Amino acid sequence: xAFHIVLVEPEIPxxxxxxxxxxxxxxxxxxxxxxxxxxxxxxxxxxxxxxYWYAVHIEYHDSFQEVLxxxxxxxxxxxxxxxxxxxxxxxxxxxxxxVFGKExxxxxxxxxxxxxxxxxxxxxxxxxxxxNLSNSAAIILFEALRQNRFPGMA
Numbered sequence: 001x002a003f004h005i006v007l008v009e010p011e012i013p014x015x016x017x018x019x020x021x022x023x024x025x026x027x028x029x030x031x032x033x034x035x036x037x038x039x040x041x042x043x044x045x046x047x048x049x050x051x052y053w054y055a056v057h058i059e060y061h062d063s064f065q066e067v068l069x070x071x072x073x074x075x076x077x078x079x080x081x082x083x084x085x086x087x088x089x090x091x092x093x094x095x096x097x098x099v100f101g102k103e104x105x106x107x108x109x110x111x112x113x114x115x116x117x118x119x120x121x122x123x124x125x126x127x128x129x130x131x132n133l134s135n136s137a138a139i140i141l142f143e144a145l146r147q148n149r150f151p152g153m154a
Contacts, residue, residue, distance in 0.1 A: 002057070002152075003028045003144050004074075004097040005137050008064050011037030011103045018134035024055035027152050028141055033061045037102070064099075064111070071097065076118060079140060080107050081130045083119035090120065092144035094151055103133050 005028055010016045016032070023030045061067050068076070076097045077090065101107035112119045122131060122139060131139075145153070 001095040003092075003094065003141055004031060004071075005029070005141060006031040006033065006064070006067055006076075006097055006099040007133075007137075008033045008099060008107060009035055009037070009102040010100075010133070012133070013038040015103065015133040019137045020056045020058065021052050022134070022138050022141065023057070024052035026141060026145060027057075029057040029059065031059050031061060031067055031097075033064050033067060067097075076115070077140075078107055078112055078115050078119045079121070079136060080112055080119055081121055082106070082109070082112055083121040084116070085120055086123055087120040087140050088143060092147050094148050096144060098137065098140050098144070100133060100137055106130070 003026070005019055005023060007016060007019065007030070010032065016036075016038070020030055022028070061070075068074075074095070074097050075093060076099055077087075077092075078099045079087070080101065099107065099111075120140070122136060124131060130136075145151070
């Protein structure tokens with residue numbers, strides 16, 4: 001089994017490339033939900049992922065509902081600055097899905113309102129609106145990996 005990073009309509013190729021590299025390094029699966037704000041052969045995307053693309057388990061989806069339908073019974077956590085619960089207060093399990101929205105808008109309000117018990121945030125000062133998407137994905141993923149004693153990693 002593996003953790004899953006779901007990017008809903010990502011807009012910045014370098015963020016997605018960085019997350020892909022993190023997934024390659026950790027064994028996490030990457031799910032990209034269209035529409036994407038870039039072409040998947042974008043040089044910035046490829047450069048950020050370096051030569052690790054062969055090691056990334058990546059799936060493309062036409063909607064977030066498609067991700068849900070393909071993974072019935074999956075545990076989904078929704079990352080947002082608008083969430084009230086802090087990510088480190090949860091106990092994560094191998095196989096969990098961490099869902100992130102587009103860089104300019106985040107996840108839709110309806111999705112967060114429908115999932116208040118599994119919407120998570122990272123504490124931060126009021127000097128910024130949000131953390132960088134690739135940093136946020138790495139922070140939450142590594143907390144989940146730490147809790148599970150870094151399964152499959154040396």
